[in-house]
Amino acid sequence: MRHMYLNAFMSSDIQKNMIVLSERYGAHQNLSHWRVSFLSRGDGQFFSRLKNGSGCTLKTASQVLQWFDDNWPGDLEWPSEIPRPSVERVIK
Numbered sequence: 136m137r138h139m140y141l142n143a144f145m146s147s148d149i150q151k152n153m154i155v156l157s158e159r160y161g162a163h164q165n166l167s168h169w170r171v172s173f174l175s176r177g178d179g180q181f182f183s184r185l186k187n188g189s190g191c192t193l194k195t196a197s198q199v200l201q202w203f204d205d206n207w208p209g210d211l212e213w214p215s216e217i218p219r220p221s222v223e224r225v226i227k
Contacts, residue, residue: 149196150185152217156203157182163211175202 161171169179176199185191191199204220213219 149200150190152214153196153199153203154182154185155214155217156200159211159214160203160207163208174206175199 157168157171157175160166161168164171166174168182172181172183173179175181176195181191181199200220207213
């Protein structure tokens with residue numbers, strides 16, 4: 136099921152969605168883009184590279200999305216325009 140979710144998500148511009156998640160999470164937690172990149176991926180430049188047009192593998196995208204899903208603050212609304220992995224799993 137996870138692969139079906141990610142395939143649909145990938146076709147809707149996963150890079151843009153991951154960047155939106157990183158920016159909203161960072162702003163809410165008062166963290167730099169480097170720190171959010173390091174926490175979510177273990178690489179402080181991950182989101183900078185995405186912003187500059189680099190891509191990532193499906194496995195990496197899955198891990199990053201899952202990290203945001205697992206670590207999203209309870210007092211911050213998940214962006215409505217981005218499917219949330221845990222909600223997608225419950226629905227299917």
